[in-house]
Amino acid sequence: MQEFKASHPVELIEALMTHVGYATRTRARNALKRGEVLVNGRVVSRGSDVLEPGAQVSILSKEEMAKRSRTGGAQSKNSKTSASPDLLRAPFPVVYEDENVFIYEKPAGWVCASPNP
Numbered sequence: 001m002q003e004f005k006a007s008h009p010v011e012l013i014e015a016l017m018t019h020v021g022y023a024t025r026t027r028a029r030n031a032l033k034r035g036e037v038l039v040n041g042r043v044v045s046r047g048s049d050v051l052e053p054g055a056q057v058s059i060l061s062k063e064e065m066a067k068r069s070r071t072g073g074a075q076s077k078n079s080k081t082s083a084s085p086d087l088l089r090a091p092f093p094v095v096y097e098d099e100n101v102f103i104y105e106k107p108a109g110w111v112c113a114s115p116n117p
Contacts, residue, residue, distance in 0.1 A: 002059040006051035013047030029099050036060045048094050
């Protein structure tokens with residue numbers, strides 16, 4: 001199991017890419033979909049949630065996921081959780097999100113081009 005604590009407010013998907021080393025947002029989203037990511041002990045599935053400082057993030061290994069599915073775990077990988085107090089909503093409305101697409105309403109004036117294409 002990999003673990004880290006958020007030191008400042010950061011979007012969960014960005015924290016996963018930085019601290020865990022997922023090469024792409026898609027890989028990080030897939031881990032979220034599989035139920036491998038826990039924030040303060042609760043399974044989360046939304047990469048757009050913002051972590052508050054001090055939030056404990058854990059990434060389960062394949063062995064831990066297998067054990068969790070055999071024992072039923074506190075939460076199964078398909079369970080939906082409500083946002084915990086340590087998760088904040090994104091500062092913009094998310095229209096749609098899946099493993100391939102992330103659609104949100106971009107406020108006027110926000111730059112959406114990558115600095116490193």
